[in-house]
Amino acid sequence: DAKTTQPTSMDCAEGRAANLPCNHSTISGNEYVYWYRQIHSQGPQYIIHGLKNNETNEMASLIITEDRKSSTLILPHATLRDTAVYYCIVRVANSGNTPLVFGKGTRLSVIA
Amino acid sequence: EAQVTQNPRYLITVTGKKLTVTCSQNMNHEYMSWYRQDPGLGLRQIYYSMNVEVTDKGDVPEGYKVSRKEKRNFPLILESPSPNQTSLYFCASSLWSSGNEQFFGPGTRLTVL
Numbered sequence: 001d002a003k004t005t006q007p008t009s010m011d012c013a014e015g016r017a018a019n020l021p022c023n024h025s026t027i028s029g030n031e032y033v034y035w036y037r038q039i040h041s042q043g044p045q046y047i048i049h050g051l052k053n054n055e056t057n058e059m060a061s062l063i064i065t066e067d068r069k070s071s072t073l074i075l076p077h078a079t080l081r082d083t084a085v086y087y088c089i090v091r092v093a094n095s096g097n098t099p100l101v102f103g104k105g106t107r108l109s110v111i112a
Numbered sequence: 113e114a115q116v117t118q119n120p121r122y123l124i125t126v127t128g129k130k131l132t133v134t135c136s137q138n139m140n141h142e143y144m145s146w147y148r149q150d151p152g153l154g155l156r157q158i159y160y161s162m163n164v165e166v167t168d169k170g171d172v173p174e175g176y177k178v179s180r181k182e183k184r185n186f187p188l189i190l191e192s193p194s195p196n197q198t199s200l201y202f203c204a205s206s207l208w209s210s211g212n213e214q215f216f217g218p219g220t221r222l223t224v225l
Contacts, residue, residue, distance in 0.1 A: 034213075043116070043202050043216030044155070099145065099157035099170060100204075100214060 004088045009107040012082075018075040020106050022088030025069040031092050033064060035073045036100070037084040044087070044102070047073065078110045114139045116217035118203050124223045125193060133188045133220050135203030143206045144186040145170070145214070146178065148199040155202065161186055193224040 005023040012018040024033065034049040048055055048062045050071075055062045061074040075082055087105040091098050116137045125131055137144065145160040147170075157170030161180040175197055177189040186205075190197060203217040 041200060041219060041221075043204075043218050044214075045216070046213035049213070097160050097162070097168065097170075099147075099160065100155065102154040104154070 004090060004103055006086075006088055006103065006106045008104065009109070011109050011111055012075075012078045014080060014110050014112050015077055018073075018078040018082065018108060018110070020073040020075075020086050020088075020108065021070065022073070023070045024088070024090045027068050027090050028092070031090045033062065033068075033071050034089040034091055034100070035060070035062065036087045036089065036102070037082075038087070038105075039081075039084040044100075047086075078108075080110050080112060082108065083110045084108060114215070116203055116205055116215050118201075118217040118220050120220060121218060122221050124225065126225050127194055128192050131190050131193060131222075133190075133201060133203075133222070135186045135188065135217060136184050137186075137203075137205040137215070138184065139205065139207075139215065140183065141205035141215075142183070142208050143214075144180065145204045146176070146186070146188050147202045147204065148172065149202065149219075150199050158188070158201075193222075195224045198222060198224050 032049050032051050035047040036044045038044045048060050050062045064071045085105040085107050087102045119134045142163045146158040147155040149155045156172045158176050159178040161167045164183050167178050201220045204214040206214040
């Protein structure tokens, strides 16, 4: 699986949009981009995933560049409960075992 | 409510005393997996199961056993725990092995003295 690069930490004011970048310059054509988050020692929580088109769900939006070498997770109106470590993961979609490989992630602090 | 449950949530034990951490999901998922999380090392997969009676080793299987007799349950067994197995453990499940989201349990914090 391709590796990802994320900033170590970011701050965001409550109510503003949080934009979390991720670089995955060696991504392969059959690899998806996944985002998970982990709130202090709780189980990781799935947020969103995509292949090449932008995706949106009730939690966030995922913007993937045309060359697929980077992406941005957008939390449109961050709240204090969004303070967490956010992980960007690239992962092959096939029928075998493809464990999630969590890197160091980005520690997002939402500030009141 | 769709969920993955783990028990116990916290456990302090001594070296060599066999223990089992249970994991159960109510979503009829085929794929289940165990991870451990250690500071600076991220999450590492211990064992996984593609379906009932089908289990296989992940990246760090030494010292652990699993079983999958029923679709909903995937217990993690430590036959003779050692201090290097002190960790935070997560069970996860998904509809199938890839291409979709994995649901994680709340975690089990294990301390082996």
